[in-house]
Amino acid sequence: MKHGFGLLALACVTLGGALAHGAVPEPQLVNDAAVTGTAFPETLSAFGFFADGARQVPAARVYPYALNTPLWSDGADKLRFIYLPQGTQLTADGDGLLQFPVGAAILKTFAFGTGKDRRLIETRVLLRRADGWVALPYRWNAEQTEATLALTGGRIDLVTPAGEAISYAIPNKNQCKTCHASSNRVVPIGPKARNLTAAWLGQMAKAGALDRVPAGAGTLPVWAARKPKDAAAPLARAYLDVNCAHCHQPGGGASNSGLDLRWEQDDPQAYGIGKRPVAAGRGAGEYEFSIVAGHPDESILLYRMASAAPGIAMPELGKASVDKEGVAVVRRWIAEMDK
Amino acid sequence: MNRIALLAALLVSAAATPLAAETHRIEPGEGAATRLQEALILAEPGDVIELGEGRFTLTDGLSLDVDGVTVRGAGMDKSILDFTGQQGAGEGLLVTSDNVTLRDFAVENPKGDGIKSKGADMIVYSGIRVEWTGGPKATNGAYGIYPVESVGVLVTNSVVTGASDAGIYVGQSRDITVSENIVTYNVAGIEIENSRGALVINNIASRNTGGLLVFDLPGLPVMNGGNVILRENVVSDNDTPNFAPPGNIVASVRRGTGVLVMANDGVLIEDNAFENNPTAHVMVIAYVQKFDDPRYNPYARNVIVGENAFGRGGDDPQLDGKEALLAAFGGALPPVLWDGIVEDDNGLRIAEGVTGWTLNLKTPGQSMAEAQPGPLTLTPLESWEFPEVGAPAALEARLK
Numbered sequence: 001m002k003h004g005f006g007l008l009a010l011a012c013v014t015l016g017g018a019l020a021h022g023a024v025p026e027p028q029l030v031n032d033a034a035v036t037g038t039a040f041p042e043t044l045s046a047f048g049f050f051a052d053g054a055r056q057v058p059a060a061r062v063y064p065y066a067l068n069t070p071l072w073s074d075g076a077d078k079l080r081f082i083y084l085p086q087g088t089q090l091t092a093d094g095d096g097l098l099q100f101p102v103g104a105a106i107l108k109t110f111a112f113g114t115g116k117d118r119r120l121i122e123t124r125v126l127l128r129r130a131d132g133w134v135a136l137p138y139r140w141n142a143e144q145t146e147a148t149l150a151l152t153g154g155r156i157d158l159v160t161p162a163g164e165a166i167s168y169a170i171p172n173k174n175q176c177k178t179c180h181a182s183s184n185r186v187v188p189i190g191p192k193a194r195n196l197t198a199a200w201l202g203q204m205a206k207a208g209a210l211d212r213v214p215a216g217a218g219t220l221p222v223w224a225a226r227k228p229k230d231a232a233a234p235l236a237r238a239y240l241d242v243n244c245a246h247c248h249q250p251g252g253g254a255s256n257s258g259l260d261l262r263w264e265q266d267d268p269q270a271y272g273i274g275k276r277p278v279a280a281g282r283g284a285g286e287y288e289f290s291i292v293a294g295h296p297d298e299s300i301l302l303y304r305m306a307s308a309a310p311g312i313a314m315p316e317l318g319k320a321s322v323d324k325e326g327v328a329v330v331r332r333w334i335a336e337m338d339k
Numbered sequence: 340m341n342r343i344a345l346l347a348a349l350l351v352s353a354a355a356t357p358l359a360a361e362t363h364r365i366e367p368g369e370g371a372a373t374r375l376q377e378a379l380i381l382a383e384p385g386d387v388i389e390l391g392e393g394r395f396t397l398t399d400g401l402s403l404d405v406d407g408v409t410v411r412g413a414g415m416d417k418s419i420l421d422f423t424g425q426q427g428a429g430e431g432l433l434v435t436s437d438n439v440t441l442r443d444f445a446v447e448n449p450k451g452d453g454i455k456s457k458g459a460d461m462i463v464y465s466g467i468r469v470e471w472t473g474g475p476k477a478t479n480g481a482y483g484i485y486p487v488e489s490v491g492v493l494v495t496n497s498v499v500t501g502a503s504d505a506g507i508y509v510g511q512s513r514d515i516t517v518s519e520n521i522v523t524y525n526v527a528g529i530e531i532e533n534s535r536g537a538l539v540i541n542n543i544a545s546r547n548t549g550g551l552l553v554f555d556l557p558g559l560p561v562m563n564g565g566n567v568i569l570r571e572n573v574v575s576d577n578d579t580p581n582f583a584p585p586g587n588i589v590a591s592v593r594r595g596t597g598v599l600v601m602a603n604d605g606v607l608i609e610d611n612a613f614e615n616n617p618t619a620h621v622m623v624i625a626y627v628q629k630f631d632d633p634r635y636n637p638y639a640r641n642v643i644v645g646e647n648a649f650g651r652g653g654d655d656p657q658l659d660g661k662e663a664l665l666a667a668f669g670g671a672l673p674p675v676l677w678d679g680i681v682e683d684d685n686g687l688r689i690a691e692g693v694t695g696w697t698l699n700l701k702t703p704g705q706s707m708a709e710a711q712p713g714p715l716t717l718t719p720l721e722s723w724e725f726p727e728v729g730a731p732a733a734l735e736a737r738l739k
Contacts, residue, residue, distance in 0.1 A: 152376040155398065155426070169427050173380050174402035177435075184435065184458055250560065256457065256487045256511050258559045269631060275558060276628065277586055281451065281481020281504050284586030300586060311450035311480055316429035 027051070028059035032085055035127050036103050044123055044138040044147035049083060049107055054120070054144045056109055061086065063209060067195045069223040069238040072323040074168060075161040076121065079109040082191065089209050092201075095194035095216025097187070104128040106188055112158055121156060122170045123147050126180070126188055133186040135176030166320040175317055183251040194263070195220045195242065220263065226329070236333035237263055239326050240271070243315060259290055272301050273337070280304075283312050294339035296331040305330060360385030367393035372401075379403045379410075387411055390418040390444050397421060400428025400449075406436045412444025415468035415498065422449040430455040430485070431469075434462065440737055442466045446483075448473075453483040453499070461491040463734050471501030475524045475582045479503040483525070487511055488561065493734035495519050503582060504589050505530035505552065509537065511561035516730035517542060526583040527552045527592060528574075533559055537567045538729035548581045549592040550574040550616065555602035556588065557626065557635035565604030565641075566728050574598060575614040575650075591627070593618045593657040602626045602637050607725045609645030609690075617655035619676040620647075621695075623687050625703035637703040638682035643723055645690045649674040659707060667712070672696060675715060680705070691719040 028051040034041050041047060051057045058064060062083045070078060084090065088101035100106075106126040113119050120140040127134045138147035139154055153172035159165050171178075180186045193201060198217040204210035220238040221230070240248075241263035247253035248261040257278050260270040269275050272290030277283070277300055285303045292298040304314035306327050313319060363378045363386060365371060375395065378388050384407035392413045397420055403410065412418025422431045431449035434441070434456035445468040446453045453469035456462050469483035483499030486492045487510040498521045499506030506522035507529045509515050515537040522528035528544030530552040531537045537553075544550035551574060555564035574597040583590040592599060595618030600606050602625060613620035621644055626637035653672030658664060664672060675695025677687050680703055689695070695715035698707070 151380050152373045153399070167426055169399065172376055172402070174404045177404060178402070178433070253457070255560055269558065274631070276588065278556065278559060279481060279487070279504070279510065280587065282478060282584045284584050286585045288586045309450075310425055310427050311429070316451075317427065320427070
């Protein structure tokens with residue numbers, strides 16, 4: 001947990017740094033042609049998003065950010081950045097997804113280990129091109145000097161912060177879309193105003209990189225700051241929104257399940273209480289309902305979260321081990337429901 | 340130099356000058372999984388991805404998201420995508436683009452579903468085999484061939500064995516033909532769910548728990564299933580004990596069911612051959628579980644059982660009171676089992692000569708314990724009208 005705080009603090013510091021850095025003569029500039037062109041650049045460095053890739057020091061107008069409740073990916077540390085071309089800015093759309101100008105990019109670097117032992121595994125890139133978003137995965141080399149395009153993804157054996165040896169999967173280009181799809185178009189998932197701090201949004205607005213700080217900013221709980229006595233419902237609903245709802249919503253990859261795990265969904269049956277499975281197969285285990293109020297051990301949703309077996313485990317992608325902390329929060333939420 | 344290599348080498352654009360459709364041949368062996376997935380990603384509309392003969396060993400699910408691509412093997416016993424060692428993804432192959440043709444290859448032992456196509460309109464599956472090679476087990480994946488949320492679906496000449504839910508499952512779709520397939524040792528052989536305009540014709544469904552299922556379920560984005568024709572199928576020996584994981588709706592299917600219609604508006608069952616389905620050749624029932632969805636109609640409406648060849652069956656039903664029922668009906672239950680539940684005057688209809696029995700229940704969800712079994716006494720129809728349904732002809736034409 002302190003780790004998450006550290007990351008958040010780092011994000012704020014480097015954001016300040018990046019904003020100040022803009023005034024320094026001849027800063028590292030992003031290659032706009034690589035972002036907006038039609039090719040799939042072979043290397044991450046071709047974009048010029050980083051002044052120092054190995055240390056993840058961003059170039060000019062590449063803004064670090066952090067999420068209140070992040071997507072869990074086998075315990076990976078994630079370094080998130082937004083790039084905005086000269087003369088453009090983000091536009092707020094209520095508490096939802098920020099709107100990005102053509103030429104913008106979103107970057108997420110996955111790392112394991114801390115301090116000198118930190119190893120960058122992959123950087124996922126979302127490019128806002130004229131005809132829509134393109135998602136590309138880049139895999140870091142062992143020397144940490146370059147990341148190369150991994151269109152077909154890949155696997156890497158590593159040990160998670162929880163001490164589990166796993167085969168970590170880098171998604172292929174299509175799998176990027178599996179999560180980042182809404183009605184068959186690629187869309188960003190993370191940078192929603194409700195899951196970003198008002199402070200960061202304020203800084204961005206002040207720097208001219210965002211049109212305004214919308215109402216509802218930062219309303220998702222800060223996962224890393226949670227305490228044992230905190231109400232379980234907002235934590236669990238935020239966790240499910242961030243970890244599951246990109247598929248489990250109308251127009252998402254799991255729309256045919258009828259399970260809608262978005263934060264704003266307030267129909268208990270739609271988010272799983274008393275809802276029967278449709279196409280869960282053996283993912284349903286021995287259970288009849290997604291959520292049985294008061295009975296976490298009879299709830300399919302928790303059963304699938306707590307499994308790492310392909311065919312049972314949820315999420316289907318980006319997970320080779322179980323998020324015990326996420327399971328604990330969702331378990332408490334279900335257990336505390338009125339039976 | 341083929342275009343994929345060219346693209347990889349020169350990093351030219353996927354949107355560069357349109358090139359003529361190409362065939363990319365992928366042979367099994369070292370790096371085959373990567374080469375195949377790369378071809379699926381870099382394909383252009385109109386391209387053919389050709390699978391060589393042999394076994395492709397895969398650790399991750401494959402996916403295709405380019406319109407108009409054909410994936411074609413050397414035959415369902417020759418080009419085999421082997422997912423026995425699968426470590427990730429919910430299915431063997433996922434298709435999310437339109438106008439795709441999949442033909443002449445096999446998918447073996449996927450951890451989840453076999454081939455899923457979602458929101459993939461105008462799709463053809465032909466000569467596909469999906470098999471869990473260890474026989475029927477609850478740990479097998481749910482669906483073999485799994486098109487969902489699609490308009491225009493043809494599944495033909497394919498074979499599915501061992502699915503722990505349905506061998507061929509078409510869900511929340513429209514304009515569907517499922518023809519000339521062989522489905523064995525699945526919980527459900529073929530299932531049409533929350534779909535409209537489906538023709539299920541000339542299939543063989545044998546040794547499943549239930550042969551052909553037509554369901555409409557509540558709480559889903561697409562409902563009001565109906566206009567389904569089951570015609571000229573062989574539905575025999577569906578006597579495999581139900582091995583579905585308990586939470587699934589098909590876990591409630593009784594061993595020995597030939598055809599099961601649950602809810603739906605308009606189902607025609609005619610010219611099929613039924614043999615040795617020990618619970619019932621044809622079962623027509625309302626949705627049995629509690630639901631809370633005002634959009635949903637739980638009744639089976641406008642279901643017509645026309646002329647069919649009914650052989651031996653109903654002689655070892657998986658029903659409470661089996662002994663008394665068998666005694667009352669002279670050793671075997673008649674071919675059609677109806678729950679008797681009608682919404683209006685639009686429930687079950689039968690052709691001349693069709694016999695059956697009814698539970699004489701009144702309301703959806705009523706307990707079986709309240710059944711008052713008796714012979715079916717419906718007045719036979721002399722004729723009926725039913726819309727012709729099925730996939731657009733263009734899909735069949737694509738295979739010529």
